[in-house]
Each structure stands twice: as C-alpha cells, then as structure tokens.
Amino acid sequence: MKQIVLVFGSIYGALSVTLGALGAHALKKVLTETQLQSFEVGVKYQMYHAIVLLVIGFFFTFETRLQQMMGWSFISGTLLFSFSIYFLSLSSLIGANLKVLGPVTPLGGLLMILGWCLLLVQVVRSF
Structure with missing residues (x-):
C-alpha cells in the first residue's frame, strides 16, 4: 500500500504540473474564464493532494486499516x-x-475531507 500511495502521489504531481501548463497556455485561448478557473481549481487540489500522498507515504507504514x-x-x-x-x-x-x-x-471532495479527518485521527492517536 505504501508504494501505491507514493506512486499515485508522484503521478498526481506530474499530471498537475502538465495540466497546469496546458491550462495556462493552450486552454487559455479556448475556454471561458469560468471554465479556466474551474480547471485551475482541479489542478491546485490535485497538486495539494499529490504532496499529501507523498508526505504520508514517507511517514506511515500503511499496516493499519486507518492508514489504508x-x-x-x-x-x-x-x-x-x-x-x-x-x-x-x-x-x-x-x-x-x-x-x-x-x-x-x-463526492470526491467528501473523500478528500475523509482522508484529512483520518489523518487527524492518526495524528491524535500518536500522541
């Protein structure tokens, strides 16, 4: 599981840079301002969570159900x-x-919030 988390973190990070560049250059000419702003929200949240996946991938073993x-x-x-x-x-x-x-x-947003809540539980349990 640890490797899966690190692989997804790396893939999400690379894709967010790629898609961010696509949005900033190619899509800027063909999307409305609202569409482009929405696209950029997706890119930002993807990068934030790529970083989170890498951090938790390096810090946790994923041997517990909570971490998984x-x-x-x-x-x-x-x-x-x-x-x-x-x-x-x-x-x-x-x-x-x-x-x-x-x-x-x-639904995706709720799952990300759940991930953060589970991270909070993991951190509190480690005190």
Missing part, C-alpha cells in the same frame, strides 16, 4: 474531484454533455 483508508480516501477523492472538474471544464471543447459528472465532484 486514509490513503485510499486521498487517492480516490483526488481522482473523482479533480478529474470530474477537468472533464466538466472541457465538455464544451470536446463536444460532449458531461453534466452527469456534476455529482462526482462533491
């Missing part, structure tokens, strides 16, 4: 939150109606 749930909450929450925002932002550009993804974004 924390890792999966951050991984799945980031995927659902950021990538649903990307697809929603790009839906007009790719000519697809992806409004069905609307409820996916808050």
Whole structure:
C-alpha cells in the first residue's frame, strides 16, 4: 500500500504540473474564464493532494486499516474531484454533455475531507 500511495502521489504531481501548463497556455485561448478557473481549481487540489500522498507515504507504514483508508480516501477523492472538474471544464471543447459528472465532484471532495479527518485521527492517536 505504501508504494501505491507514493506512486499515485508522484503521478498526481506530474499530471498537475502538465495540466497546469496546458491550462495556462493552450486552454487559455479556448475556454471561458469560468471554465479556466474551474480547471485551475482541479489542478491546485490535485497538486495539494499529490504532496499529501507523498508526505504520508514517507511517514506511515500503511499496516493499519486507518492508514489504508486514509490513503485510499486521498487517492480516490483526488481522482473523482479533480478529474470530474477537468472533464466538466472541457465538455464544451470536446463536444460532449458531461453534466452527469456534476455529482462526482462533491463526492470526491467528501473523500478528500475523509482522508484529512483520518489523518487527524492518526495524528491524535500518536500522541
């Protein structure tokens, strides 16, 4: 599990830099200001959680259920939150109606919040 967390942290980090550059350059010309701002929110949250995944990956063993749930909450929450925002932002550009993804974004956000809450429990237990 530790390796999975570190791999996802690394992938999410690399993708957020790549997608951030895409948004700042190529997408700036084809998306509305609102769409671009939404896209950038996805990039920021993805990078924040990439860093969190790397930090927890280096500090925890993931031998406990709590730590495993924390890792999966951050991984799945980031995927659902950021990538649903990307697809929603790009839906007009790719000519697809992806409004069905609307409820996916808050679900991803809830999973990320759960990850933070589980991290808090882990930290408090270590006192």
